[in-house]
Amino acid sequence: MSRQQYSLKPWNTFGIDAYANRITVADSIEVLCRCWQQSVHQKEPVLLLGKGSNVLFLQDFDGQVLINRIKGVSISETTDAWLIHAGAGENWHQLVEITLSKGLAGLENLALIPGCVGSAPIQNIGAYGVELEQVCEYVDIVSLDDGVCQRLSAAECQFGYRDSVFKHRYREGYAIVAVGLKLTKSWRPVLSYGDLINFDPQVVTPQQIFDAVCHMRRSKLPDPDITGNAGSFFKNPLVSAAVAAELQTRYPDIPQYQQAGGEVKLAAGWLIERCSLKGFCLGGAAVHEKQALVLINKGTASGQDIVDLARTVRQRVAERFNVWLEPEVRFIASRGETDAVEAIA
Structure with missing residues (x-):
């Protein structure tokens, strides 16, 4: 060929x-x-x-x-909220900056997440205690076979942890063309993660949270314009309360985050770091030396290099913690997306 x-x-x-x-x-x-x-x-x-x-x-x-690259941003308001309609091809971080520049709060925790607006609902992007589903009002999609557009409410998007209907029912033959966001005017800061816990919720401003999030991300995460990466490579695993309790007995300092459904979220980066894998190299790929959740291209990595590294990381974590990590990144083969878990199993 x-x-x-x-x-x-x-x-x-x-x-x-x-x-x-x-x-x-x-x-x-x-x-x-x-x-x-x-x-x-x-x-x-x-x-x-x-x-x-x-x-x-x-x-x-x-x-x-x-x-x-379908662009365009429009902003309107009701008595209690700001309504934002953004084209799928808009840059997500730039949209966050636009809202803040206009005095609209609610997206500051999601600063510096790479990608376009249209990708945000697919993954139900989230960071520092906020997920897209908390601010999403609707998603506009088009059937690519006939050009028919439809609007899905947030409920119809079936958001879950790094999941949505766009990974399932609307995975093939549809494209997201716009996203509608609703930012309440009665803003409350979300200060549950990282350095944000040091802020006073009574006086902190959205801009201060934005600046802190940007600082934290830049201090830990490599710039993809300089070092190839796709951000967090693995999902933070969800385990049962019983498994979480057993792990906490063995590792008292293990970070755990209780979920609404009774499961417990673990920090994948912490698990990888505890396996002494920071900086670990395989071929042209490596585990980032500052943030173990990020796999990087040292400059000449092939897709297979990244796969081999991900497989090794997954096996090491499973051997020590009996927890199996799943990739957050989509794997693309010669004719389309392929099962990422199977690829590294």
Whole structure:
């Protein structure tokens, strides 16, 4: 098979040097649907990307990659809330900055999360005690086969931990084109994680939280423009209360976060770090020396290098804690997404 000619390296934050048959930047629903339908007609695989901040290319892609760049931000208000409508191709962090510059609070804990607005509902992005589902009012999607648009309420999005309906029912043949956010005017700071616990909730401002979150992320996480990575590689595992209690007996300092459904969330980064894996290298890949939850491309890593490293990390954690980590990152093979857990099992 001849080598594809269009490099995907600028389109994935891991910086994996994979190639595609075609790359198309779509700035409208019409272009998005037309290009999708062309690929379907030609019986070639097609992949939708935003910023490529949550994907790992395992191989060259034997089809067309569609880059969603549908833009536009509008803001309106009711008596008790600000309503934001943002195109899927908008940069998420820039949207957070826009809202703060206009005096709208509620997104500050989600600062510096890489990626586009359209990717946020798929993963139900979250950080420092806030998840997208807490501020999402609706998500607009389009059926790529016929161009029919529909609006899903937050309830219809079926948000879960790093999960949503967009990973299941609307996984194939649909694209997110816009997201609606609702920021209440009766703002209350969320100060439950990291350095945020040091703030006084009575006087802290949204800008102070934003600045602190940016500082924490920049001090721990590598800049993908400099060091290839996809942020948190593994999900924080959810375990039963019984398993959590047993682990706490063995490791009194283990971080644990009680969940509404009775399960307990563990810190994947802590588990990896306790296996002495910070800085561990395999091929062209490594565990980041400051944040063990991040796997990095040292410059020449292939997708397989990252897979091999992830497999080793997962096995080491399981051997010590009997907890099996699952990737948060999507794995992309030559004809589309493949099961990430199976790939590293």
